Amino acid sequence: MTASAPEETRVAAITTGLDRLKRSLRAGGRTAADYRFREPEWSSELVAQTDTHPAITATMADFGYLPHECHGRSDLPDSLAMTGPVALLTPAGAQALRQIGQALKDSAVHNDYVVSHRIRDVETLSPFVHAMVRDKTFLHRVSTLVGVPLIPHPLRDAGVQINYYDPPTAVAQAAPVAKWHRDGMNYVFTMTLSDHDEHEGGDYIYYQGRPEEFDAHRAEITTAGSRHPDVRTAPFRHVGDTMFTRGSRVYHAVTPVTRGHRITFAVSLFCPLLGKQDENRFWHSAPDDGLLRTINNWRLLHQAIRRPGAYCRREAIPVLPVPSLR
């Protein structure tokens, strides 16, 4: 982020009931039927196995949450709020994903809801990504980082997304912004597919505090951006750098890209042992996926919450025993 770049990141205007209903009736429809990129083949060997100590590790307590407000249960604590940057994939794996992200860019749809362009349900489009999120080594890696068993999220439309951030195309146009928001998902891994040198702006920033505090001071925080004392910047530097965020509990935004291009890959996961604590809300997804599709997605989510074993068998998802995380 340079000192001269505009940093304002508007608060997501996603709360009005009528707006959500209008978007729900308009949304839906597939856009990447002609995706014909010859993808590299997925291999478990593309999962990273070693880590340097991540620069950021913050618990829910560090964000002001009390023990009884955290996810988890007595035999399965679940209190990590954020960690990273970590590597989920080897450099070769991250480069393969970058190629896929670049190849899918033409299929990304404009969406000013949270980011400017994005693709949802990447798992259905990309055999590489489909295999990756079902790979036992990959799932063990993400589960070990968070400390609870994680599997692909049953809300597949929202489960894997690629976000594209570009500078404004006209001088008079404001830079597109990813607005301050919280996700529906509890467990979100955001991987940059761009080196930071490739763009100016495009910083992932987050508010280290409780959502009520953010809401009470949102004008001040939104205006100050990373200059606010409780706003931190995630240190993404190189292709493959990944942050884990408890997206449903942490307000975050991306500053406008003013030069170059930024691509991020976001994979959200589901804990089959804590399915009832999933924080997705119907009206969070419906404006993106359309009303009918969201109704069906919701049916699948609640099946997975009630019978996670059946969901894993049907979807060929390997089930990780909890002790394997230790």
Ligand SMILES: [Fe+2]
């Ligand atoms: Fe987000």
